Amino acid sequence: MNAIITVLGKDNVGILAKVSNECAAVGVNITEVTQSVLQGMFAMIMLVDITGCTVSFSQLVDSLTARGEEMGVKVHVMHEDIFNAMHKI
Amino acid sequence: MINSHDILETINMIDNENLDVRTITMGISLLDCIDSDIDKACDKVYDKICRYAGNLVRTGEDISKDIGIPIIHKRIAVTPIAMLAAACPTMSPVKFAKTLDRAADTIGVNFVGGYSALVHKGFAPGDYALIESIPEALSCTEKVCSSVNIGSTKAGINMDAVAKMGKVIRRTAELTADRDCIGAAKLVVFCNAPEDNPFMAGAFHGAGEPDCVINVGVSGPGVVRAALAKAGNCNITEVADIVKKTAFKITRTGQLVAKEASKRLSVPFGIVDLSLAPTPAIGDSVAYILEEMGLEQCGAHGTTACLALLNDAVKKGGVMASSHVGGLSGAFIPVTEDAGMIEAARSKALSLTKLEAMTAVCSVGLDMIAIPGDTTAEIISGIIADEAAIGMVNSKTTAVRLIPAIGKKAGEELNFGGLLGQGPIMDVNPKSPAKFISRGGRIPAPMQSLKN
Numbered sequence: 001m002n003a004i005i006t007v008l009g010k011d012n013v014g015i016l017a018k019v020s021n022e023c024a025a026v027g028v029n030i031t032e033v034t035q036s037v038l039q040g041m042f043a044m045i046m047l048v049d050i051t052g053c054t055v056s057f058s059q060l061v062d063s064l065t066a067r068g069e070e071m072g073v074k075v076h077v078m079h080e081d082i083f084n085a086m087h088k089i
Numbered sequence: 090m091i092n093s094h095d096i097l098e099t100i101n102m103i104d105n106e107n108l109d110v111r112t113i114t115m116g117i118s119l120l121d122c123i124d125s126d127i128d129k130a131c132d133k134v135y136d137k138i139c140r141y142a143g144n145l146v147r148t149g150e151d152i153s154k155d156i157g158i159p160i161i162h163k164r165i166a167v168t169p170i171a172m173l174a175a176a177c178p179t180m181s182p183v184k185f186a187k188t189l190d191r192a193a194d195t196i197g198v199n200f201v202g203g204y205s206a207l208v209h210k211g212f213a214p215g216d217y218a219l220i221e222s223i224p225e226a227l228s229c230t231e232k233v234c235s236s237v238n239i240g241s242t243k244a245g246i247n248m249d250a251v252a253k254m255g256k257v258i259r260r261t262a263e264l265t266a267d268r269d270c271i272g273a274a275k276l277v278v279f280c281n282a283p284e285d286n287p288f289m290a291g292a293f294h295g296a297g298e299p300d301c302v303i304n305v306g307v308s309g310p311g312v313v314r315a316a317l318a319k320a321g322n323c324n325i326t327e328v329a330d331i332v333k334k335t336a337f338k339i340t341r342t343g344q345l346v347a348k349e350a351s352k353r354l355s356v357p358f359g360i361v362d363l364s365l366a367p368t369p370a371i372g373d374s375v376a377y378i379l380e381e382m383g384l385e386q387c388g389a390h391g392t393t394a395c396l397a398l399l400n401d402a403v404k405k406g407g408v409m410a411s412s413h414v415g416g417l418s419g420a421f422i423p424v425t426e427d428a429g430m431i432e433a434a435r436s437k438a439l440s441l442t443k444l445e446a447m448t449a450v451c452s453v454g455l456d457m458i459a460i461p462g463d464t465t466a467e468i469i470s471g472i473i474a475d476e477a478a479i480g481m482v483n484s485k486t487t488a489v490r491l492i493p494a495i496g497k498k499a500g501e502e503l504n505f506g507g508l509l510g511q512g513p514i515m516d517v518n519p520k521s522p523a524k525f526i527s528r529g530g531r532i533p534a535p536m537q538s539l540k541n
Contacts (some may be wrong), residue, residue, distance in 0.1 A: 004515065081156060086341045
C-alpha cells in the first residue's frame with residue numbers, strides 16, 4: 001500500500017533527513033523521491049510503501065505533520081488513492 | 090509514480106481552493122419503526138438511528154484523515170416523518186422531531202433531515218398534522234430539518250399546500266425571531282423533490298430507497314473559479330471544457346469517499362450528488378465563478394447564461410466520474426451562504442426576480458433568501474407557486490427556502506453564523522396575490538409533449 005508525502009515550504013537544513021528518519025523509525029519504506037528548491041522554496045514529493053508501517057496511518061500523519069511544523073514547512077501525508085482517483089481514468 | 094504536477098495540484102486544491110467533500114449523508118428507512126403508540130415509535134426511531142449511524146461520524150473523520158481530504162459534514166436523512174405520524178393521528182408529531190434531535194446529539198451529526206411530508210397531489214393521514222407542527226418542531230429543536238414537496242411534473246401543484254406553506258414559513262420565522270428567524274432556514278418547500286438528496290435542509294430518505302444507504306455530496310466552487318482564473322482569456326467553449334474537467338476531478342474525490350464510507354460502514358453506496366455547494370468562506374463562492382466568466386458582478390445581464398453553462402458542464406464532467414449520480418446535482422445559489430451572492434445582494438446587483446430566472450437553469454431554487462418581516466403569508470405562497478411552476482414545467486427540482494426577517498426591513502441584515510451565513514434582506518414585490526392563493530385546488534400537471 002502506497003502513500004505520498006509532500007513537503008512544501010521555506011528551505012532549511014535537514015528537511016529530507018528528518019522526514020526520512022521519521023519514516024525509517026516506523027518501518028515506512030521510501031521508494032521514490034523528487035525534490036526541488038526554487039528561489040528558496042523547498043518542494044519534495046516522496047512515494048512511500050506503508051505496508052510494513054508499525055503505527056497506524058493516522059499516527060503517521062500526525063507525527064509527520066508535527067515534525068513539519070517544527071521545521072516550519074507544510075507536510076501532507078495522503079494515501080495515493082486520492083491522486084489516482086483524481087488524475088487517472 | 091503519479092505526475093508531481095498532479096500531486097501538487099491536488100494539494101493546492103485542498104489547501105488553497107477549499108476543495109472538500111461537503112457531506113456524507115446516511116439515509117435510514119424508518120418504515121419499520123411505525124407504531125400506533127407514539128412513544129414506542131419514538132423509541133424505535135431513536136434506537137434504529139443510533140444503531141445504524143453510531144459510527145458514522147468517527148468513520149467520516151477516519152476517512153478524511155486517511156485520504157487527506159476534509160469531509161465537512163456527517164448527516165442523517167430519514168423516511169418522511171409524516172408516514173410515521175400517520176399511524177398515531179391523535180398525537181402531535183413534534184415528539185418525533187425531539188427524538189430526531191436527541192438521536193442527532195447522541196451520534197454527533199450536525200443535521201438530521203426528514204421532518205417531511207410529500208403532498209404534491211394531496212394530504213394523506215399524517216401529512217397535515219406534520220405540516221401544522223413544523224413551526225413548533227423547528228423552534229424547539231436545533232438539528233432537525235424539514236421539507237415539504239408541494240408539486241411535481243407528473244402531479245401538478247397542490248395549491249392548498251402552497252397556501253399552507255406560506256403561513257408555516259412565516260410562523261416558523263416568528264417562533265424563532267429571537268434567533269434571527271433561524272427556524273425558517275431549516276425549512277424547504279420543494280417541487281420534484283429528489284428522494285436521495287444528501288444536502289440539507291432538503292434531505293429525506295424516500296420510500297423507494299433501501300433500508301440504509303450512503304449518499305455523498307461534493308463541493309468545490311473555489312476549485313472551479315481558480316481553474317478558470319488560470320486559463321485566462323479563453324473563449325466560452327474552452328470555459329465549458331475547463332469546468333467539465335475540474336468537475337470530473339472534484340467528483341472523483343466524492344466517489345472515492347463514498348466507496349470507502351460504504352465499505353467501512355457496510356452500507357450500500359447510493360449516489361454522489363454533483364452539486365457545487367458554496368460556503369460563506371471567501372473563495373468558496375459560486376457567484377465568483379460567474380464573475381470569473383466575465384460578469385462585473387453576479388446578477389448582471391448574462392448571469393443566467395453563465396449559470397446555465399456552469400450547471401450543465403458540472404453535470405457532464407461529474408457524470409463520468411461517478412458510477413451513480415443523483416440528488417440535486419448542479420450549482421447551488423443560496424444567497425446568505427455565498428460570499429459573492431451576499432455582496433451582489435447588498436449592492437442590489439442581484440434581485441429576487443433575477444434569482445428566480447437563475448433557478449430555471451440550475452439547482453435548486455430560491456435558497457436562503459431573507460425577505461422583509463412584514464411580507465404576508467400570501468406573498469410567500471405566491472413566491473412558492475412561481476418557483477414550483479418553474480420546476481413543474483421544466484421537469485426539474487426547484488425549492489424555496491425563504492427567511493422572513495421578523496421585525497426587520499429590506500436593506501437590514503440577518504446573521505445566522507456558521508455555514509448558514511448572513512445576508513441582506515431583499516426587496517419583495519408588495520403587490521398581493523391573495524385572491525389567487527385563496528382559491529386552493531390544484532394546478533394540473535403540464536403537457537410533456539408539444540414542447541415550446
